[in-house]
Amino acid sequence: MNNNKVIQVEGLTKMFGDFAAVNAITFEVEKGEIFGFLGANGAGKTTAMKMLIGISKPTAGKATVAGFDVFTQAEDIKKNIGYMSQKFALYDDLTVKENITFFGGIYGLSRKLIKEKSAVLISELGLEKVANTLVGALPLGWKQKLSFSVSLIHEPKIVFLDEPTGGVDPITRRQFWEMIYKAANQGTTVFVTTHYMDEAEYCDRVSIMVNGKIEALDTPKKLKEQFEVANMNDVFLKLARG
């Protein structure tokens, strides 16, 4: 197995009864890559992602994440990935510090390491003043950034982001992508689903899912050339309309 391929998927399928939510998808993601996973609502993105992060068992096919098999080594996968969902998912009734400590704790970080990490994290995000404030009192943008940082606290090999920028203003989205770039530069692979086609342009490579299948997969530049359009939005529309 090539060590540079942190995600390898071959013919991965998920059936719900007779319905193939994910229909034999095949792709690979390289280390340090920002991989955009696009598709309309109901195209099967979230189902595919759930199989990769080990909370849904595939019906057929093969897949390894961070070198571990999704069928047999889900527990090992969990230790090596970070995850941030489209729903904001820190605890509103815990302070910034308590949230960081809690999530550091469930990933098995030592108390000393958690202390160091949270100091760095809080200063990087400029949250010193609100470190002991309940997260519920923070603006959404701050929460999202904090949530992303928390998903990286155990230095995962791959971070899965499920529509991370939903409902966030353009400036925060910009800052958020800067954080994603920074993580990628440090060698973390980023697997991101999004609705925003301008965000697709920021990805190294993009796959577009339609009705459970991957219909296109390449760099944004090549996809635009292939479909002879000016932006990713038009690529998406062309594909989705068939």
Added chain:
Amino acid sequence: MKRFIGFIKKEFYHIFRDRRSLFILFGMPIAQILLFGFAITNEINNVDIAILDHSKDATTKEIINKISASKYFTIKQMVTRDADIASVFKKGQVKAVLNFEKDFSKNLIKDHKATVQIITDATDPNTANTISNYVNAILQKYQKELNKNITFAYQIVPETRMVYNPELKSVYMFVPGVMTIILMLVSAMMTSISITREKELGTMEILLVSPIKPFQVIIGKVFPYIFLSIINAVVIVMLSIFIFNMPVQGSLFLLGIESVLFIISALALGILISTISATQQTAMMISLMGLMLPVILLSGFIFPISSMPEPLQIISHIIPAKWFIIIVKGIMLKGVGLQFIWKETLILLGMTVFFIALSVKKYKIRLE
């Protein structure tokens, strides 16, 4: 283990920072016990009654005196005509009317038999029954006094003794019931709500993606409530001992063990509820309708199971609260040991194991 402690710490933050759950946890048990202990009572005191005395002789006067001297009755008015009885009831002034027949004394001496009619307002059947029993008791006692010097050839004298609760205090009956309700509420409803809350907020997903195991999540969520329920049980028992002077005849230790068993069965039910409900509201509704109502109505707490229709009696068997109430009453009032309640304990244990197995199974299915 370190993960687990961090998790439990987080749960306590949730509980202590939420005023609503704090109130349900600690305000309600105390409020309920006091309410049931002081306000809600099956005993009657100072019930207003009316007298219709057709004979007005020495005997009836003596009986009337005895009745008015008791703390149970207050003679509100004297009625003079049969026709007025209906109107005093309609006005709602009195709960009962005693109607002495004409020539009461004379009949008693001549025929050895005289009649007094007890008419009660049965819009509230329980009270009506109690009133009639109390009046009967006073009459019986008077009769005994009269017959003191006469010996009959054959006589059956029923001598009633109320054991385990000689003063018929209703708080003795409510404490086991309220304790059961509170433990059920705290354990089942609060856990099911706290688990579904994580589902609703999306944090459950984050937890499932993390290396922490699903059963660790569940135990972590449940553990604080075991702890808090035990505190609650202790508070309730203390209140009933020190405020209502309720005796604990049996072993406190056994009571504690049985309570923990019941708490665990309720927690398992809570987990089960959380697996089938997607939102906190649903979890709350299912807990209230599916658990609280049967506990109140079918557990034998208020309404005696033996007088229920057959189908309800059968249903009552599958309610853990029923068995727990029998156990608590047995230990607190009768002072029995395990040798008398092992059957109930075993049933409760069986149910607990069943609920745990079922919720584990359901929980696994949900993860697929």
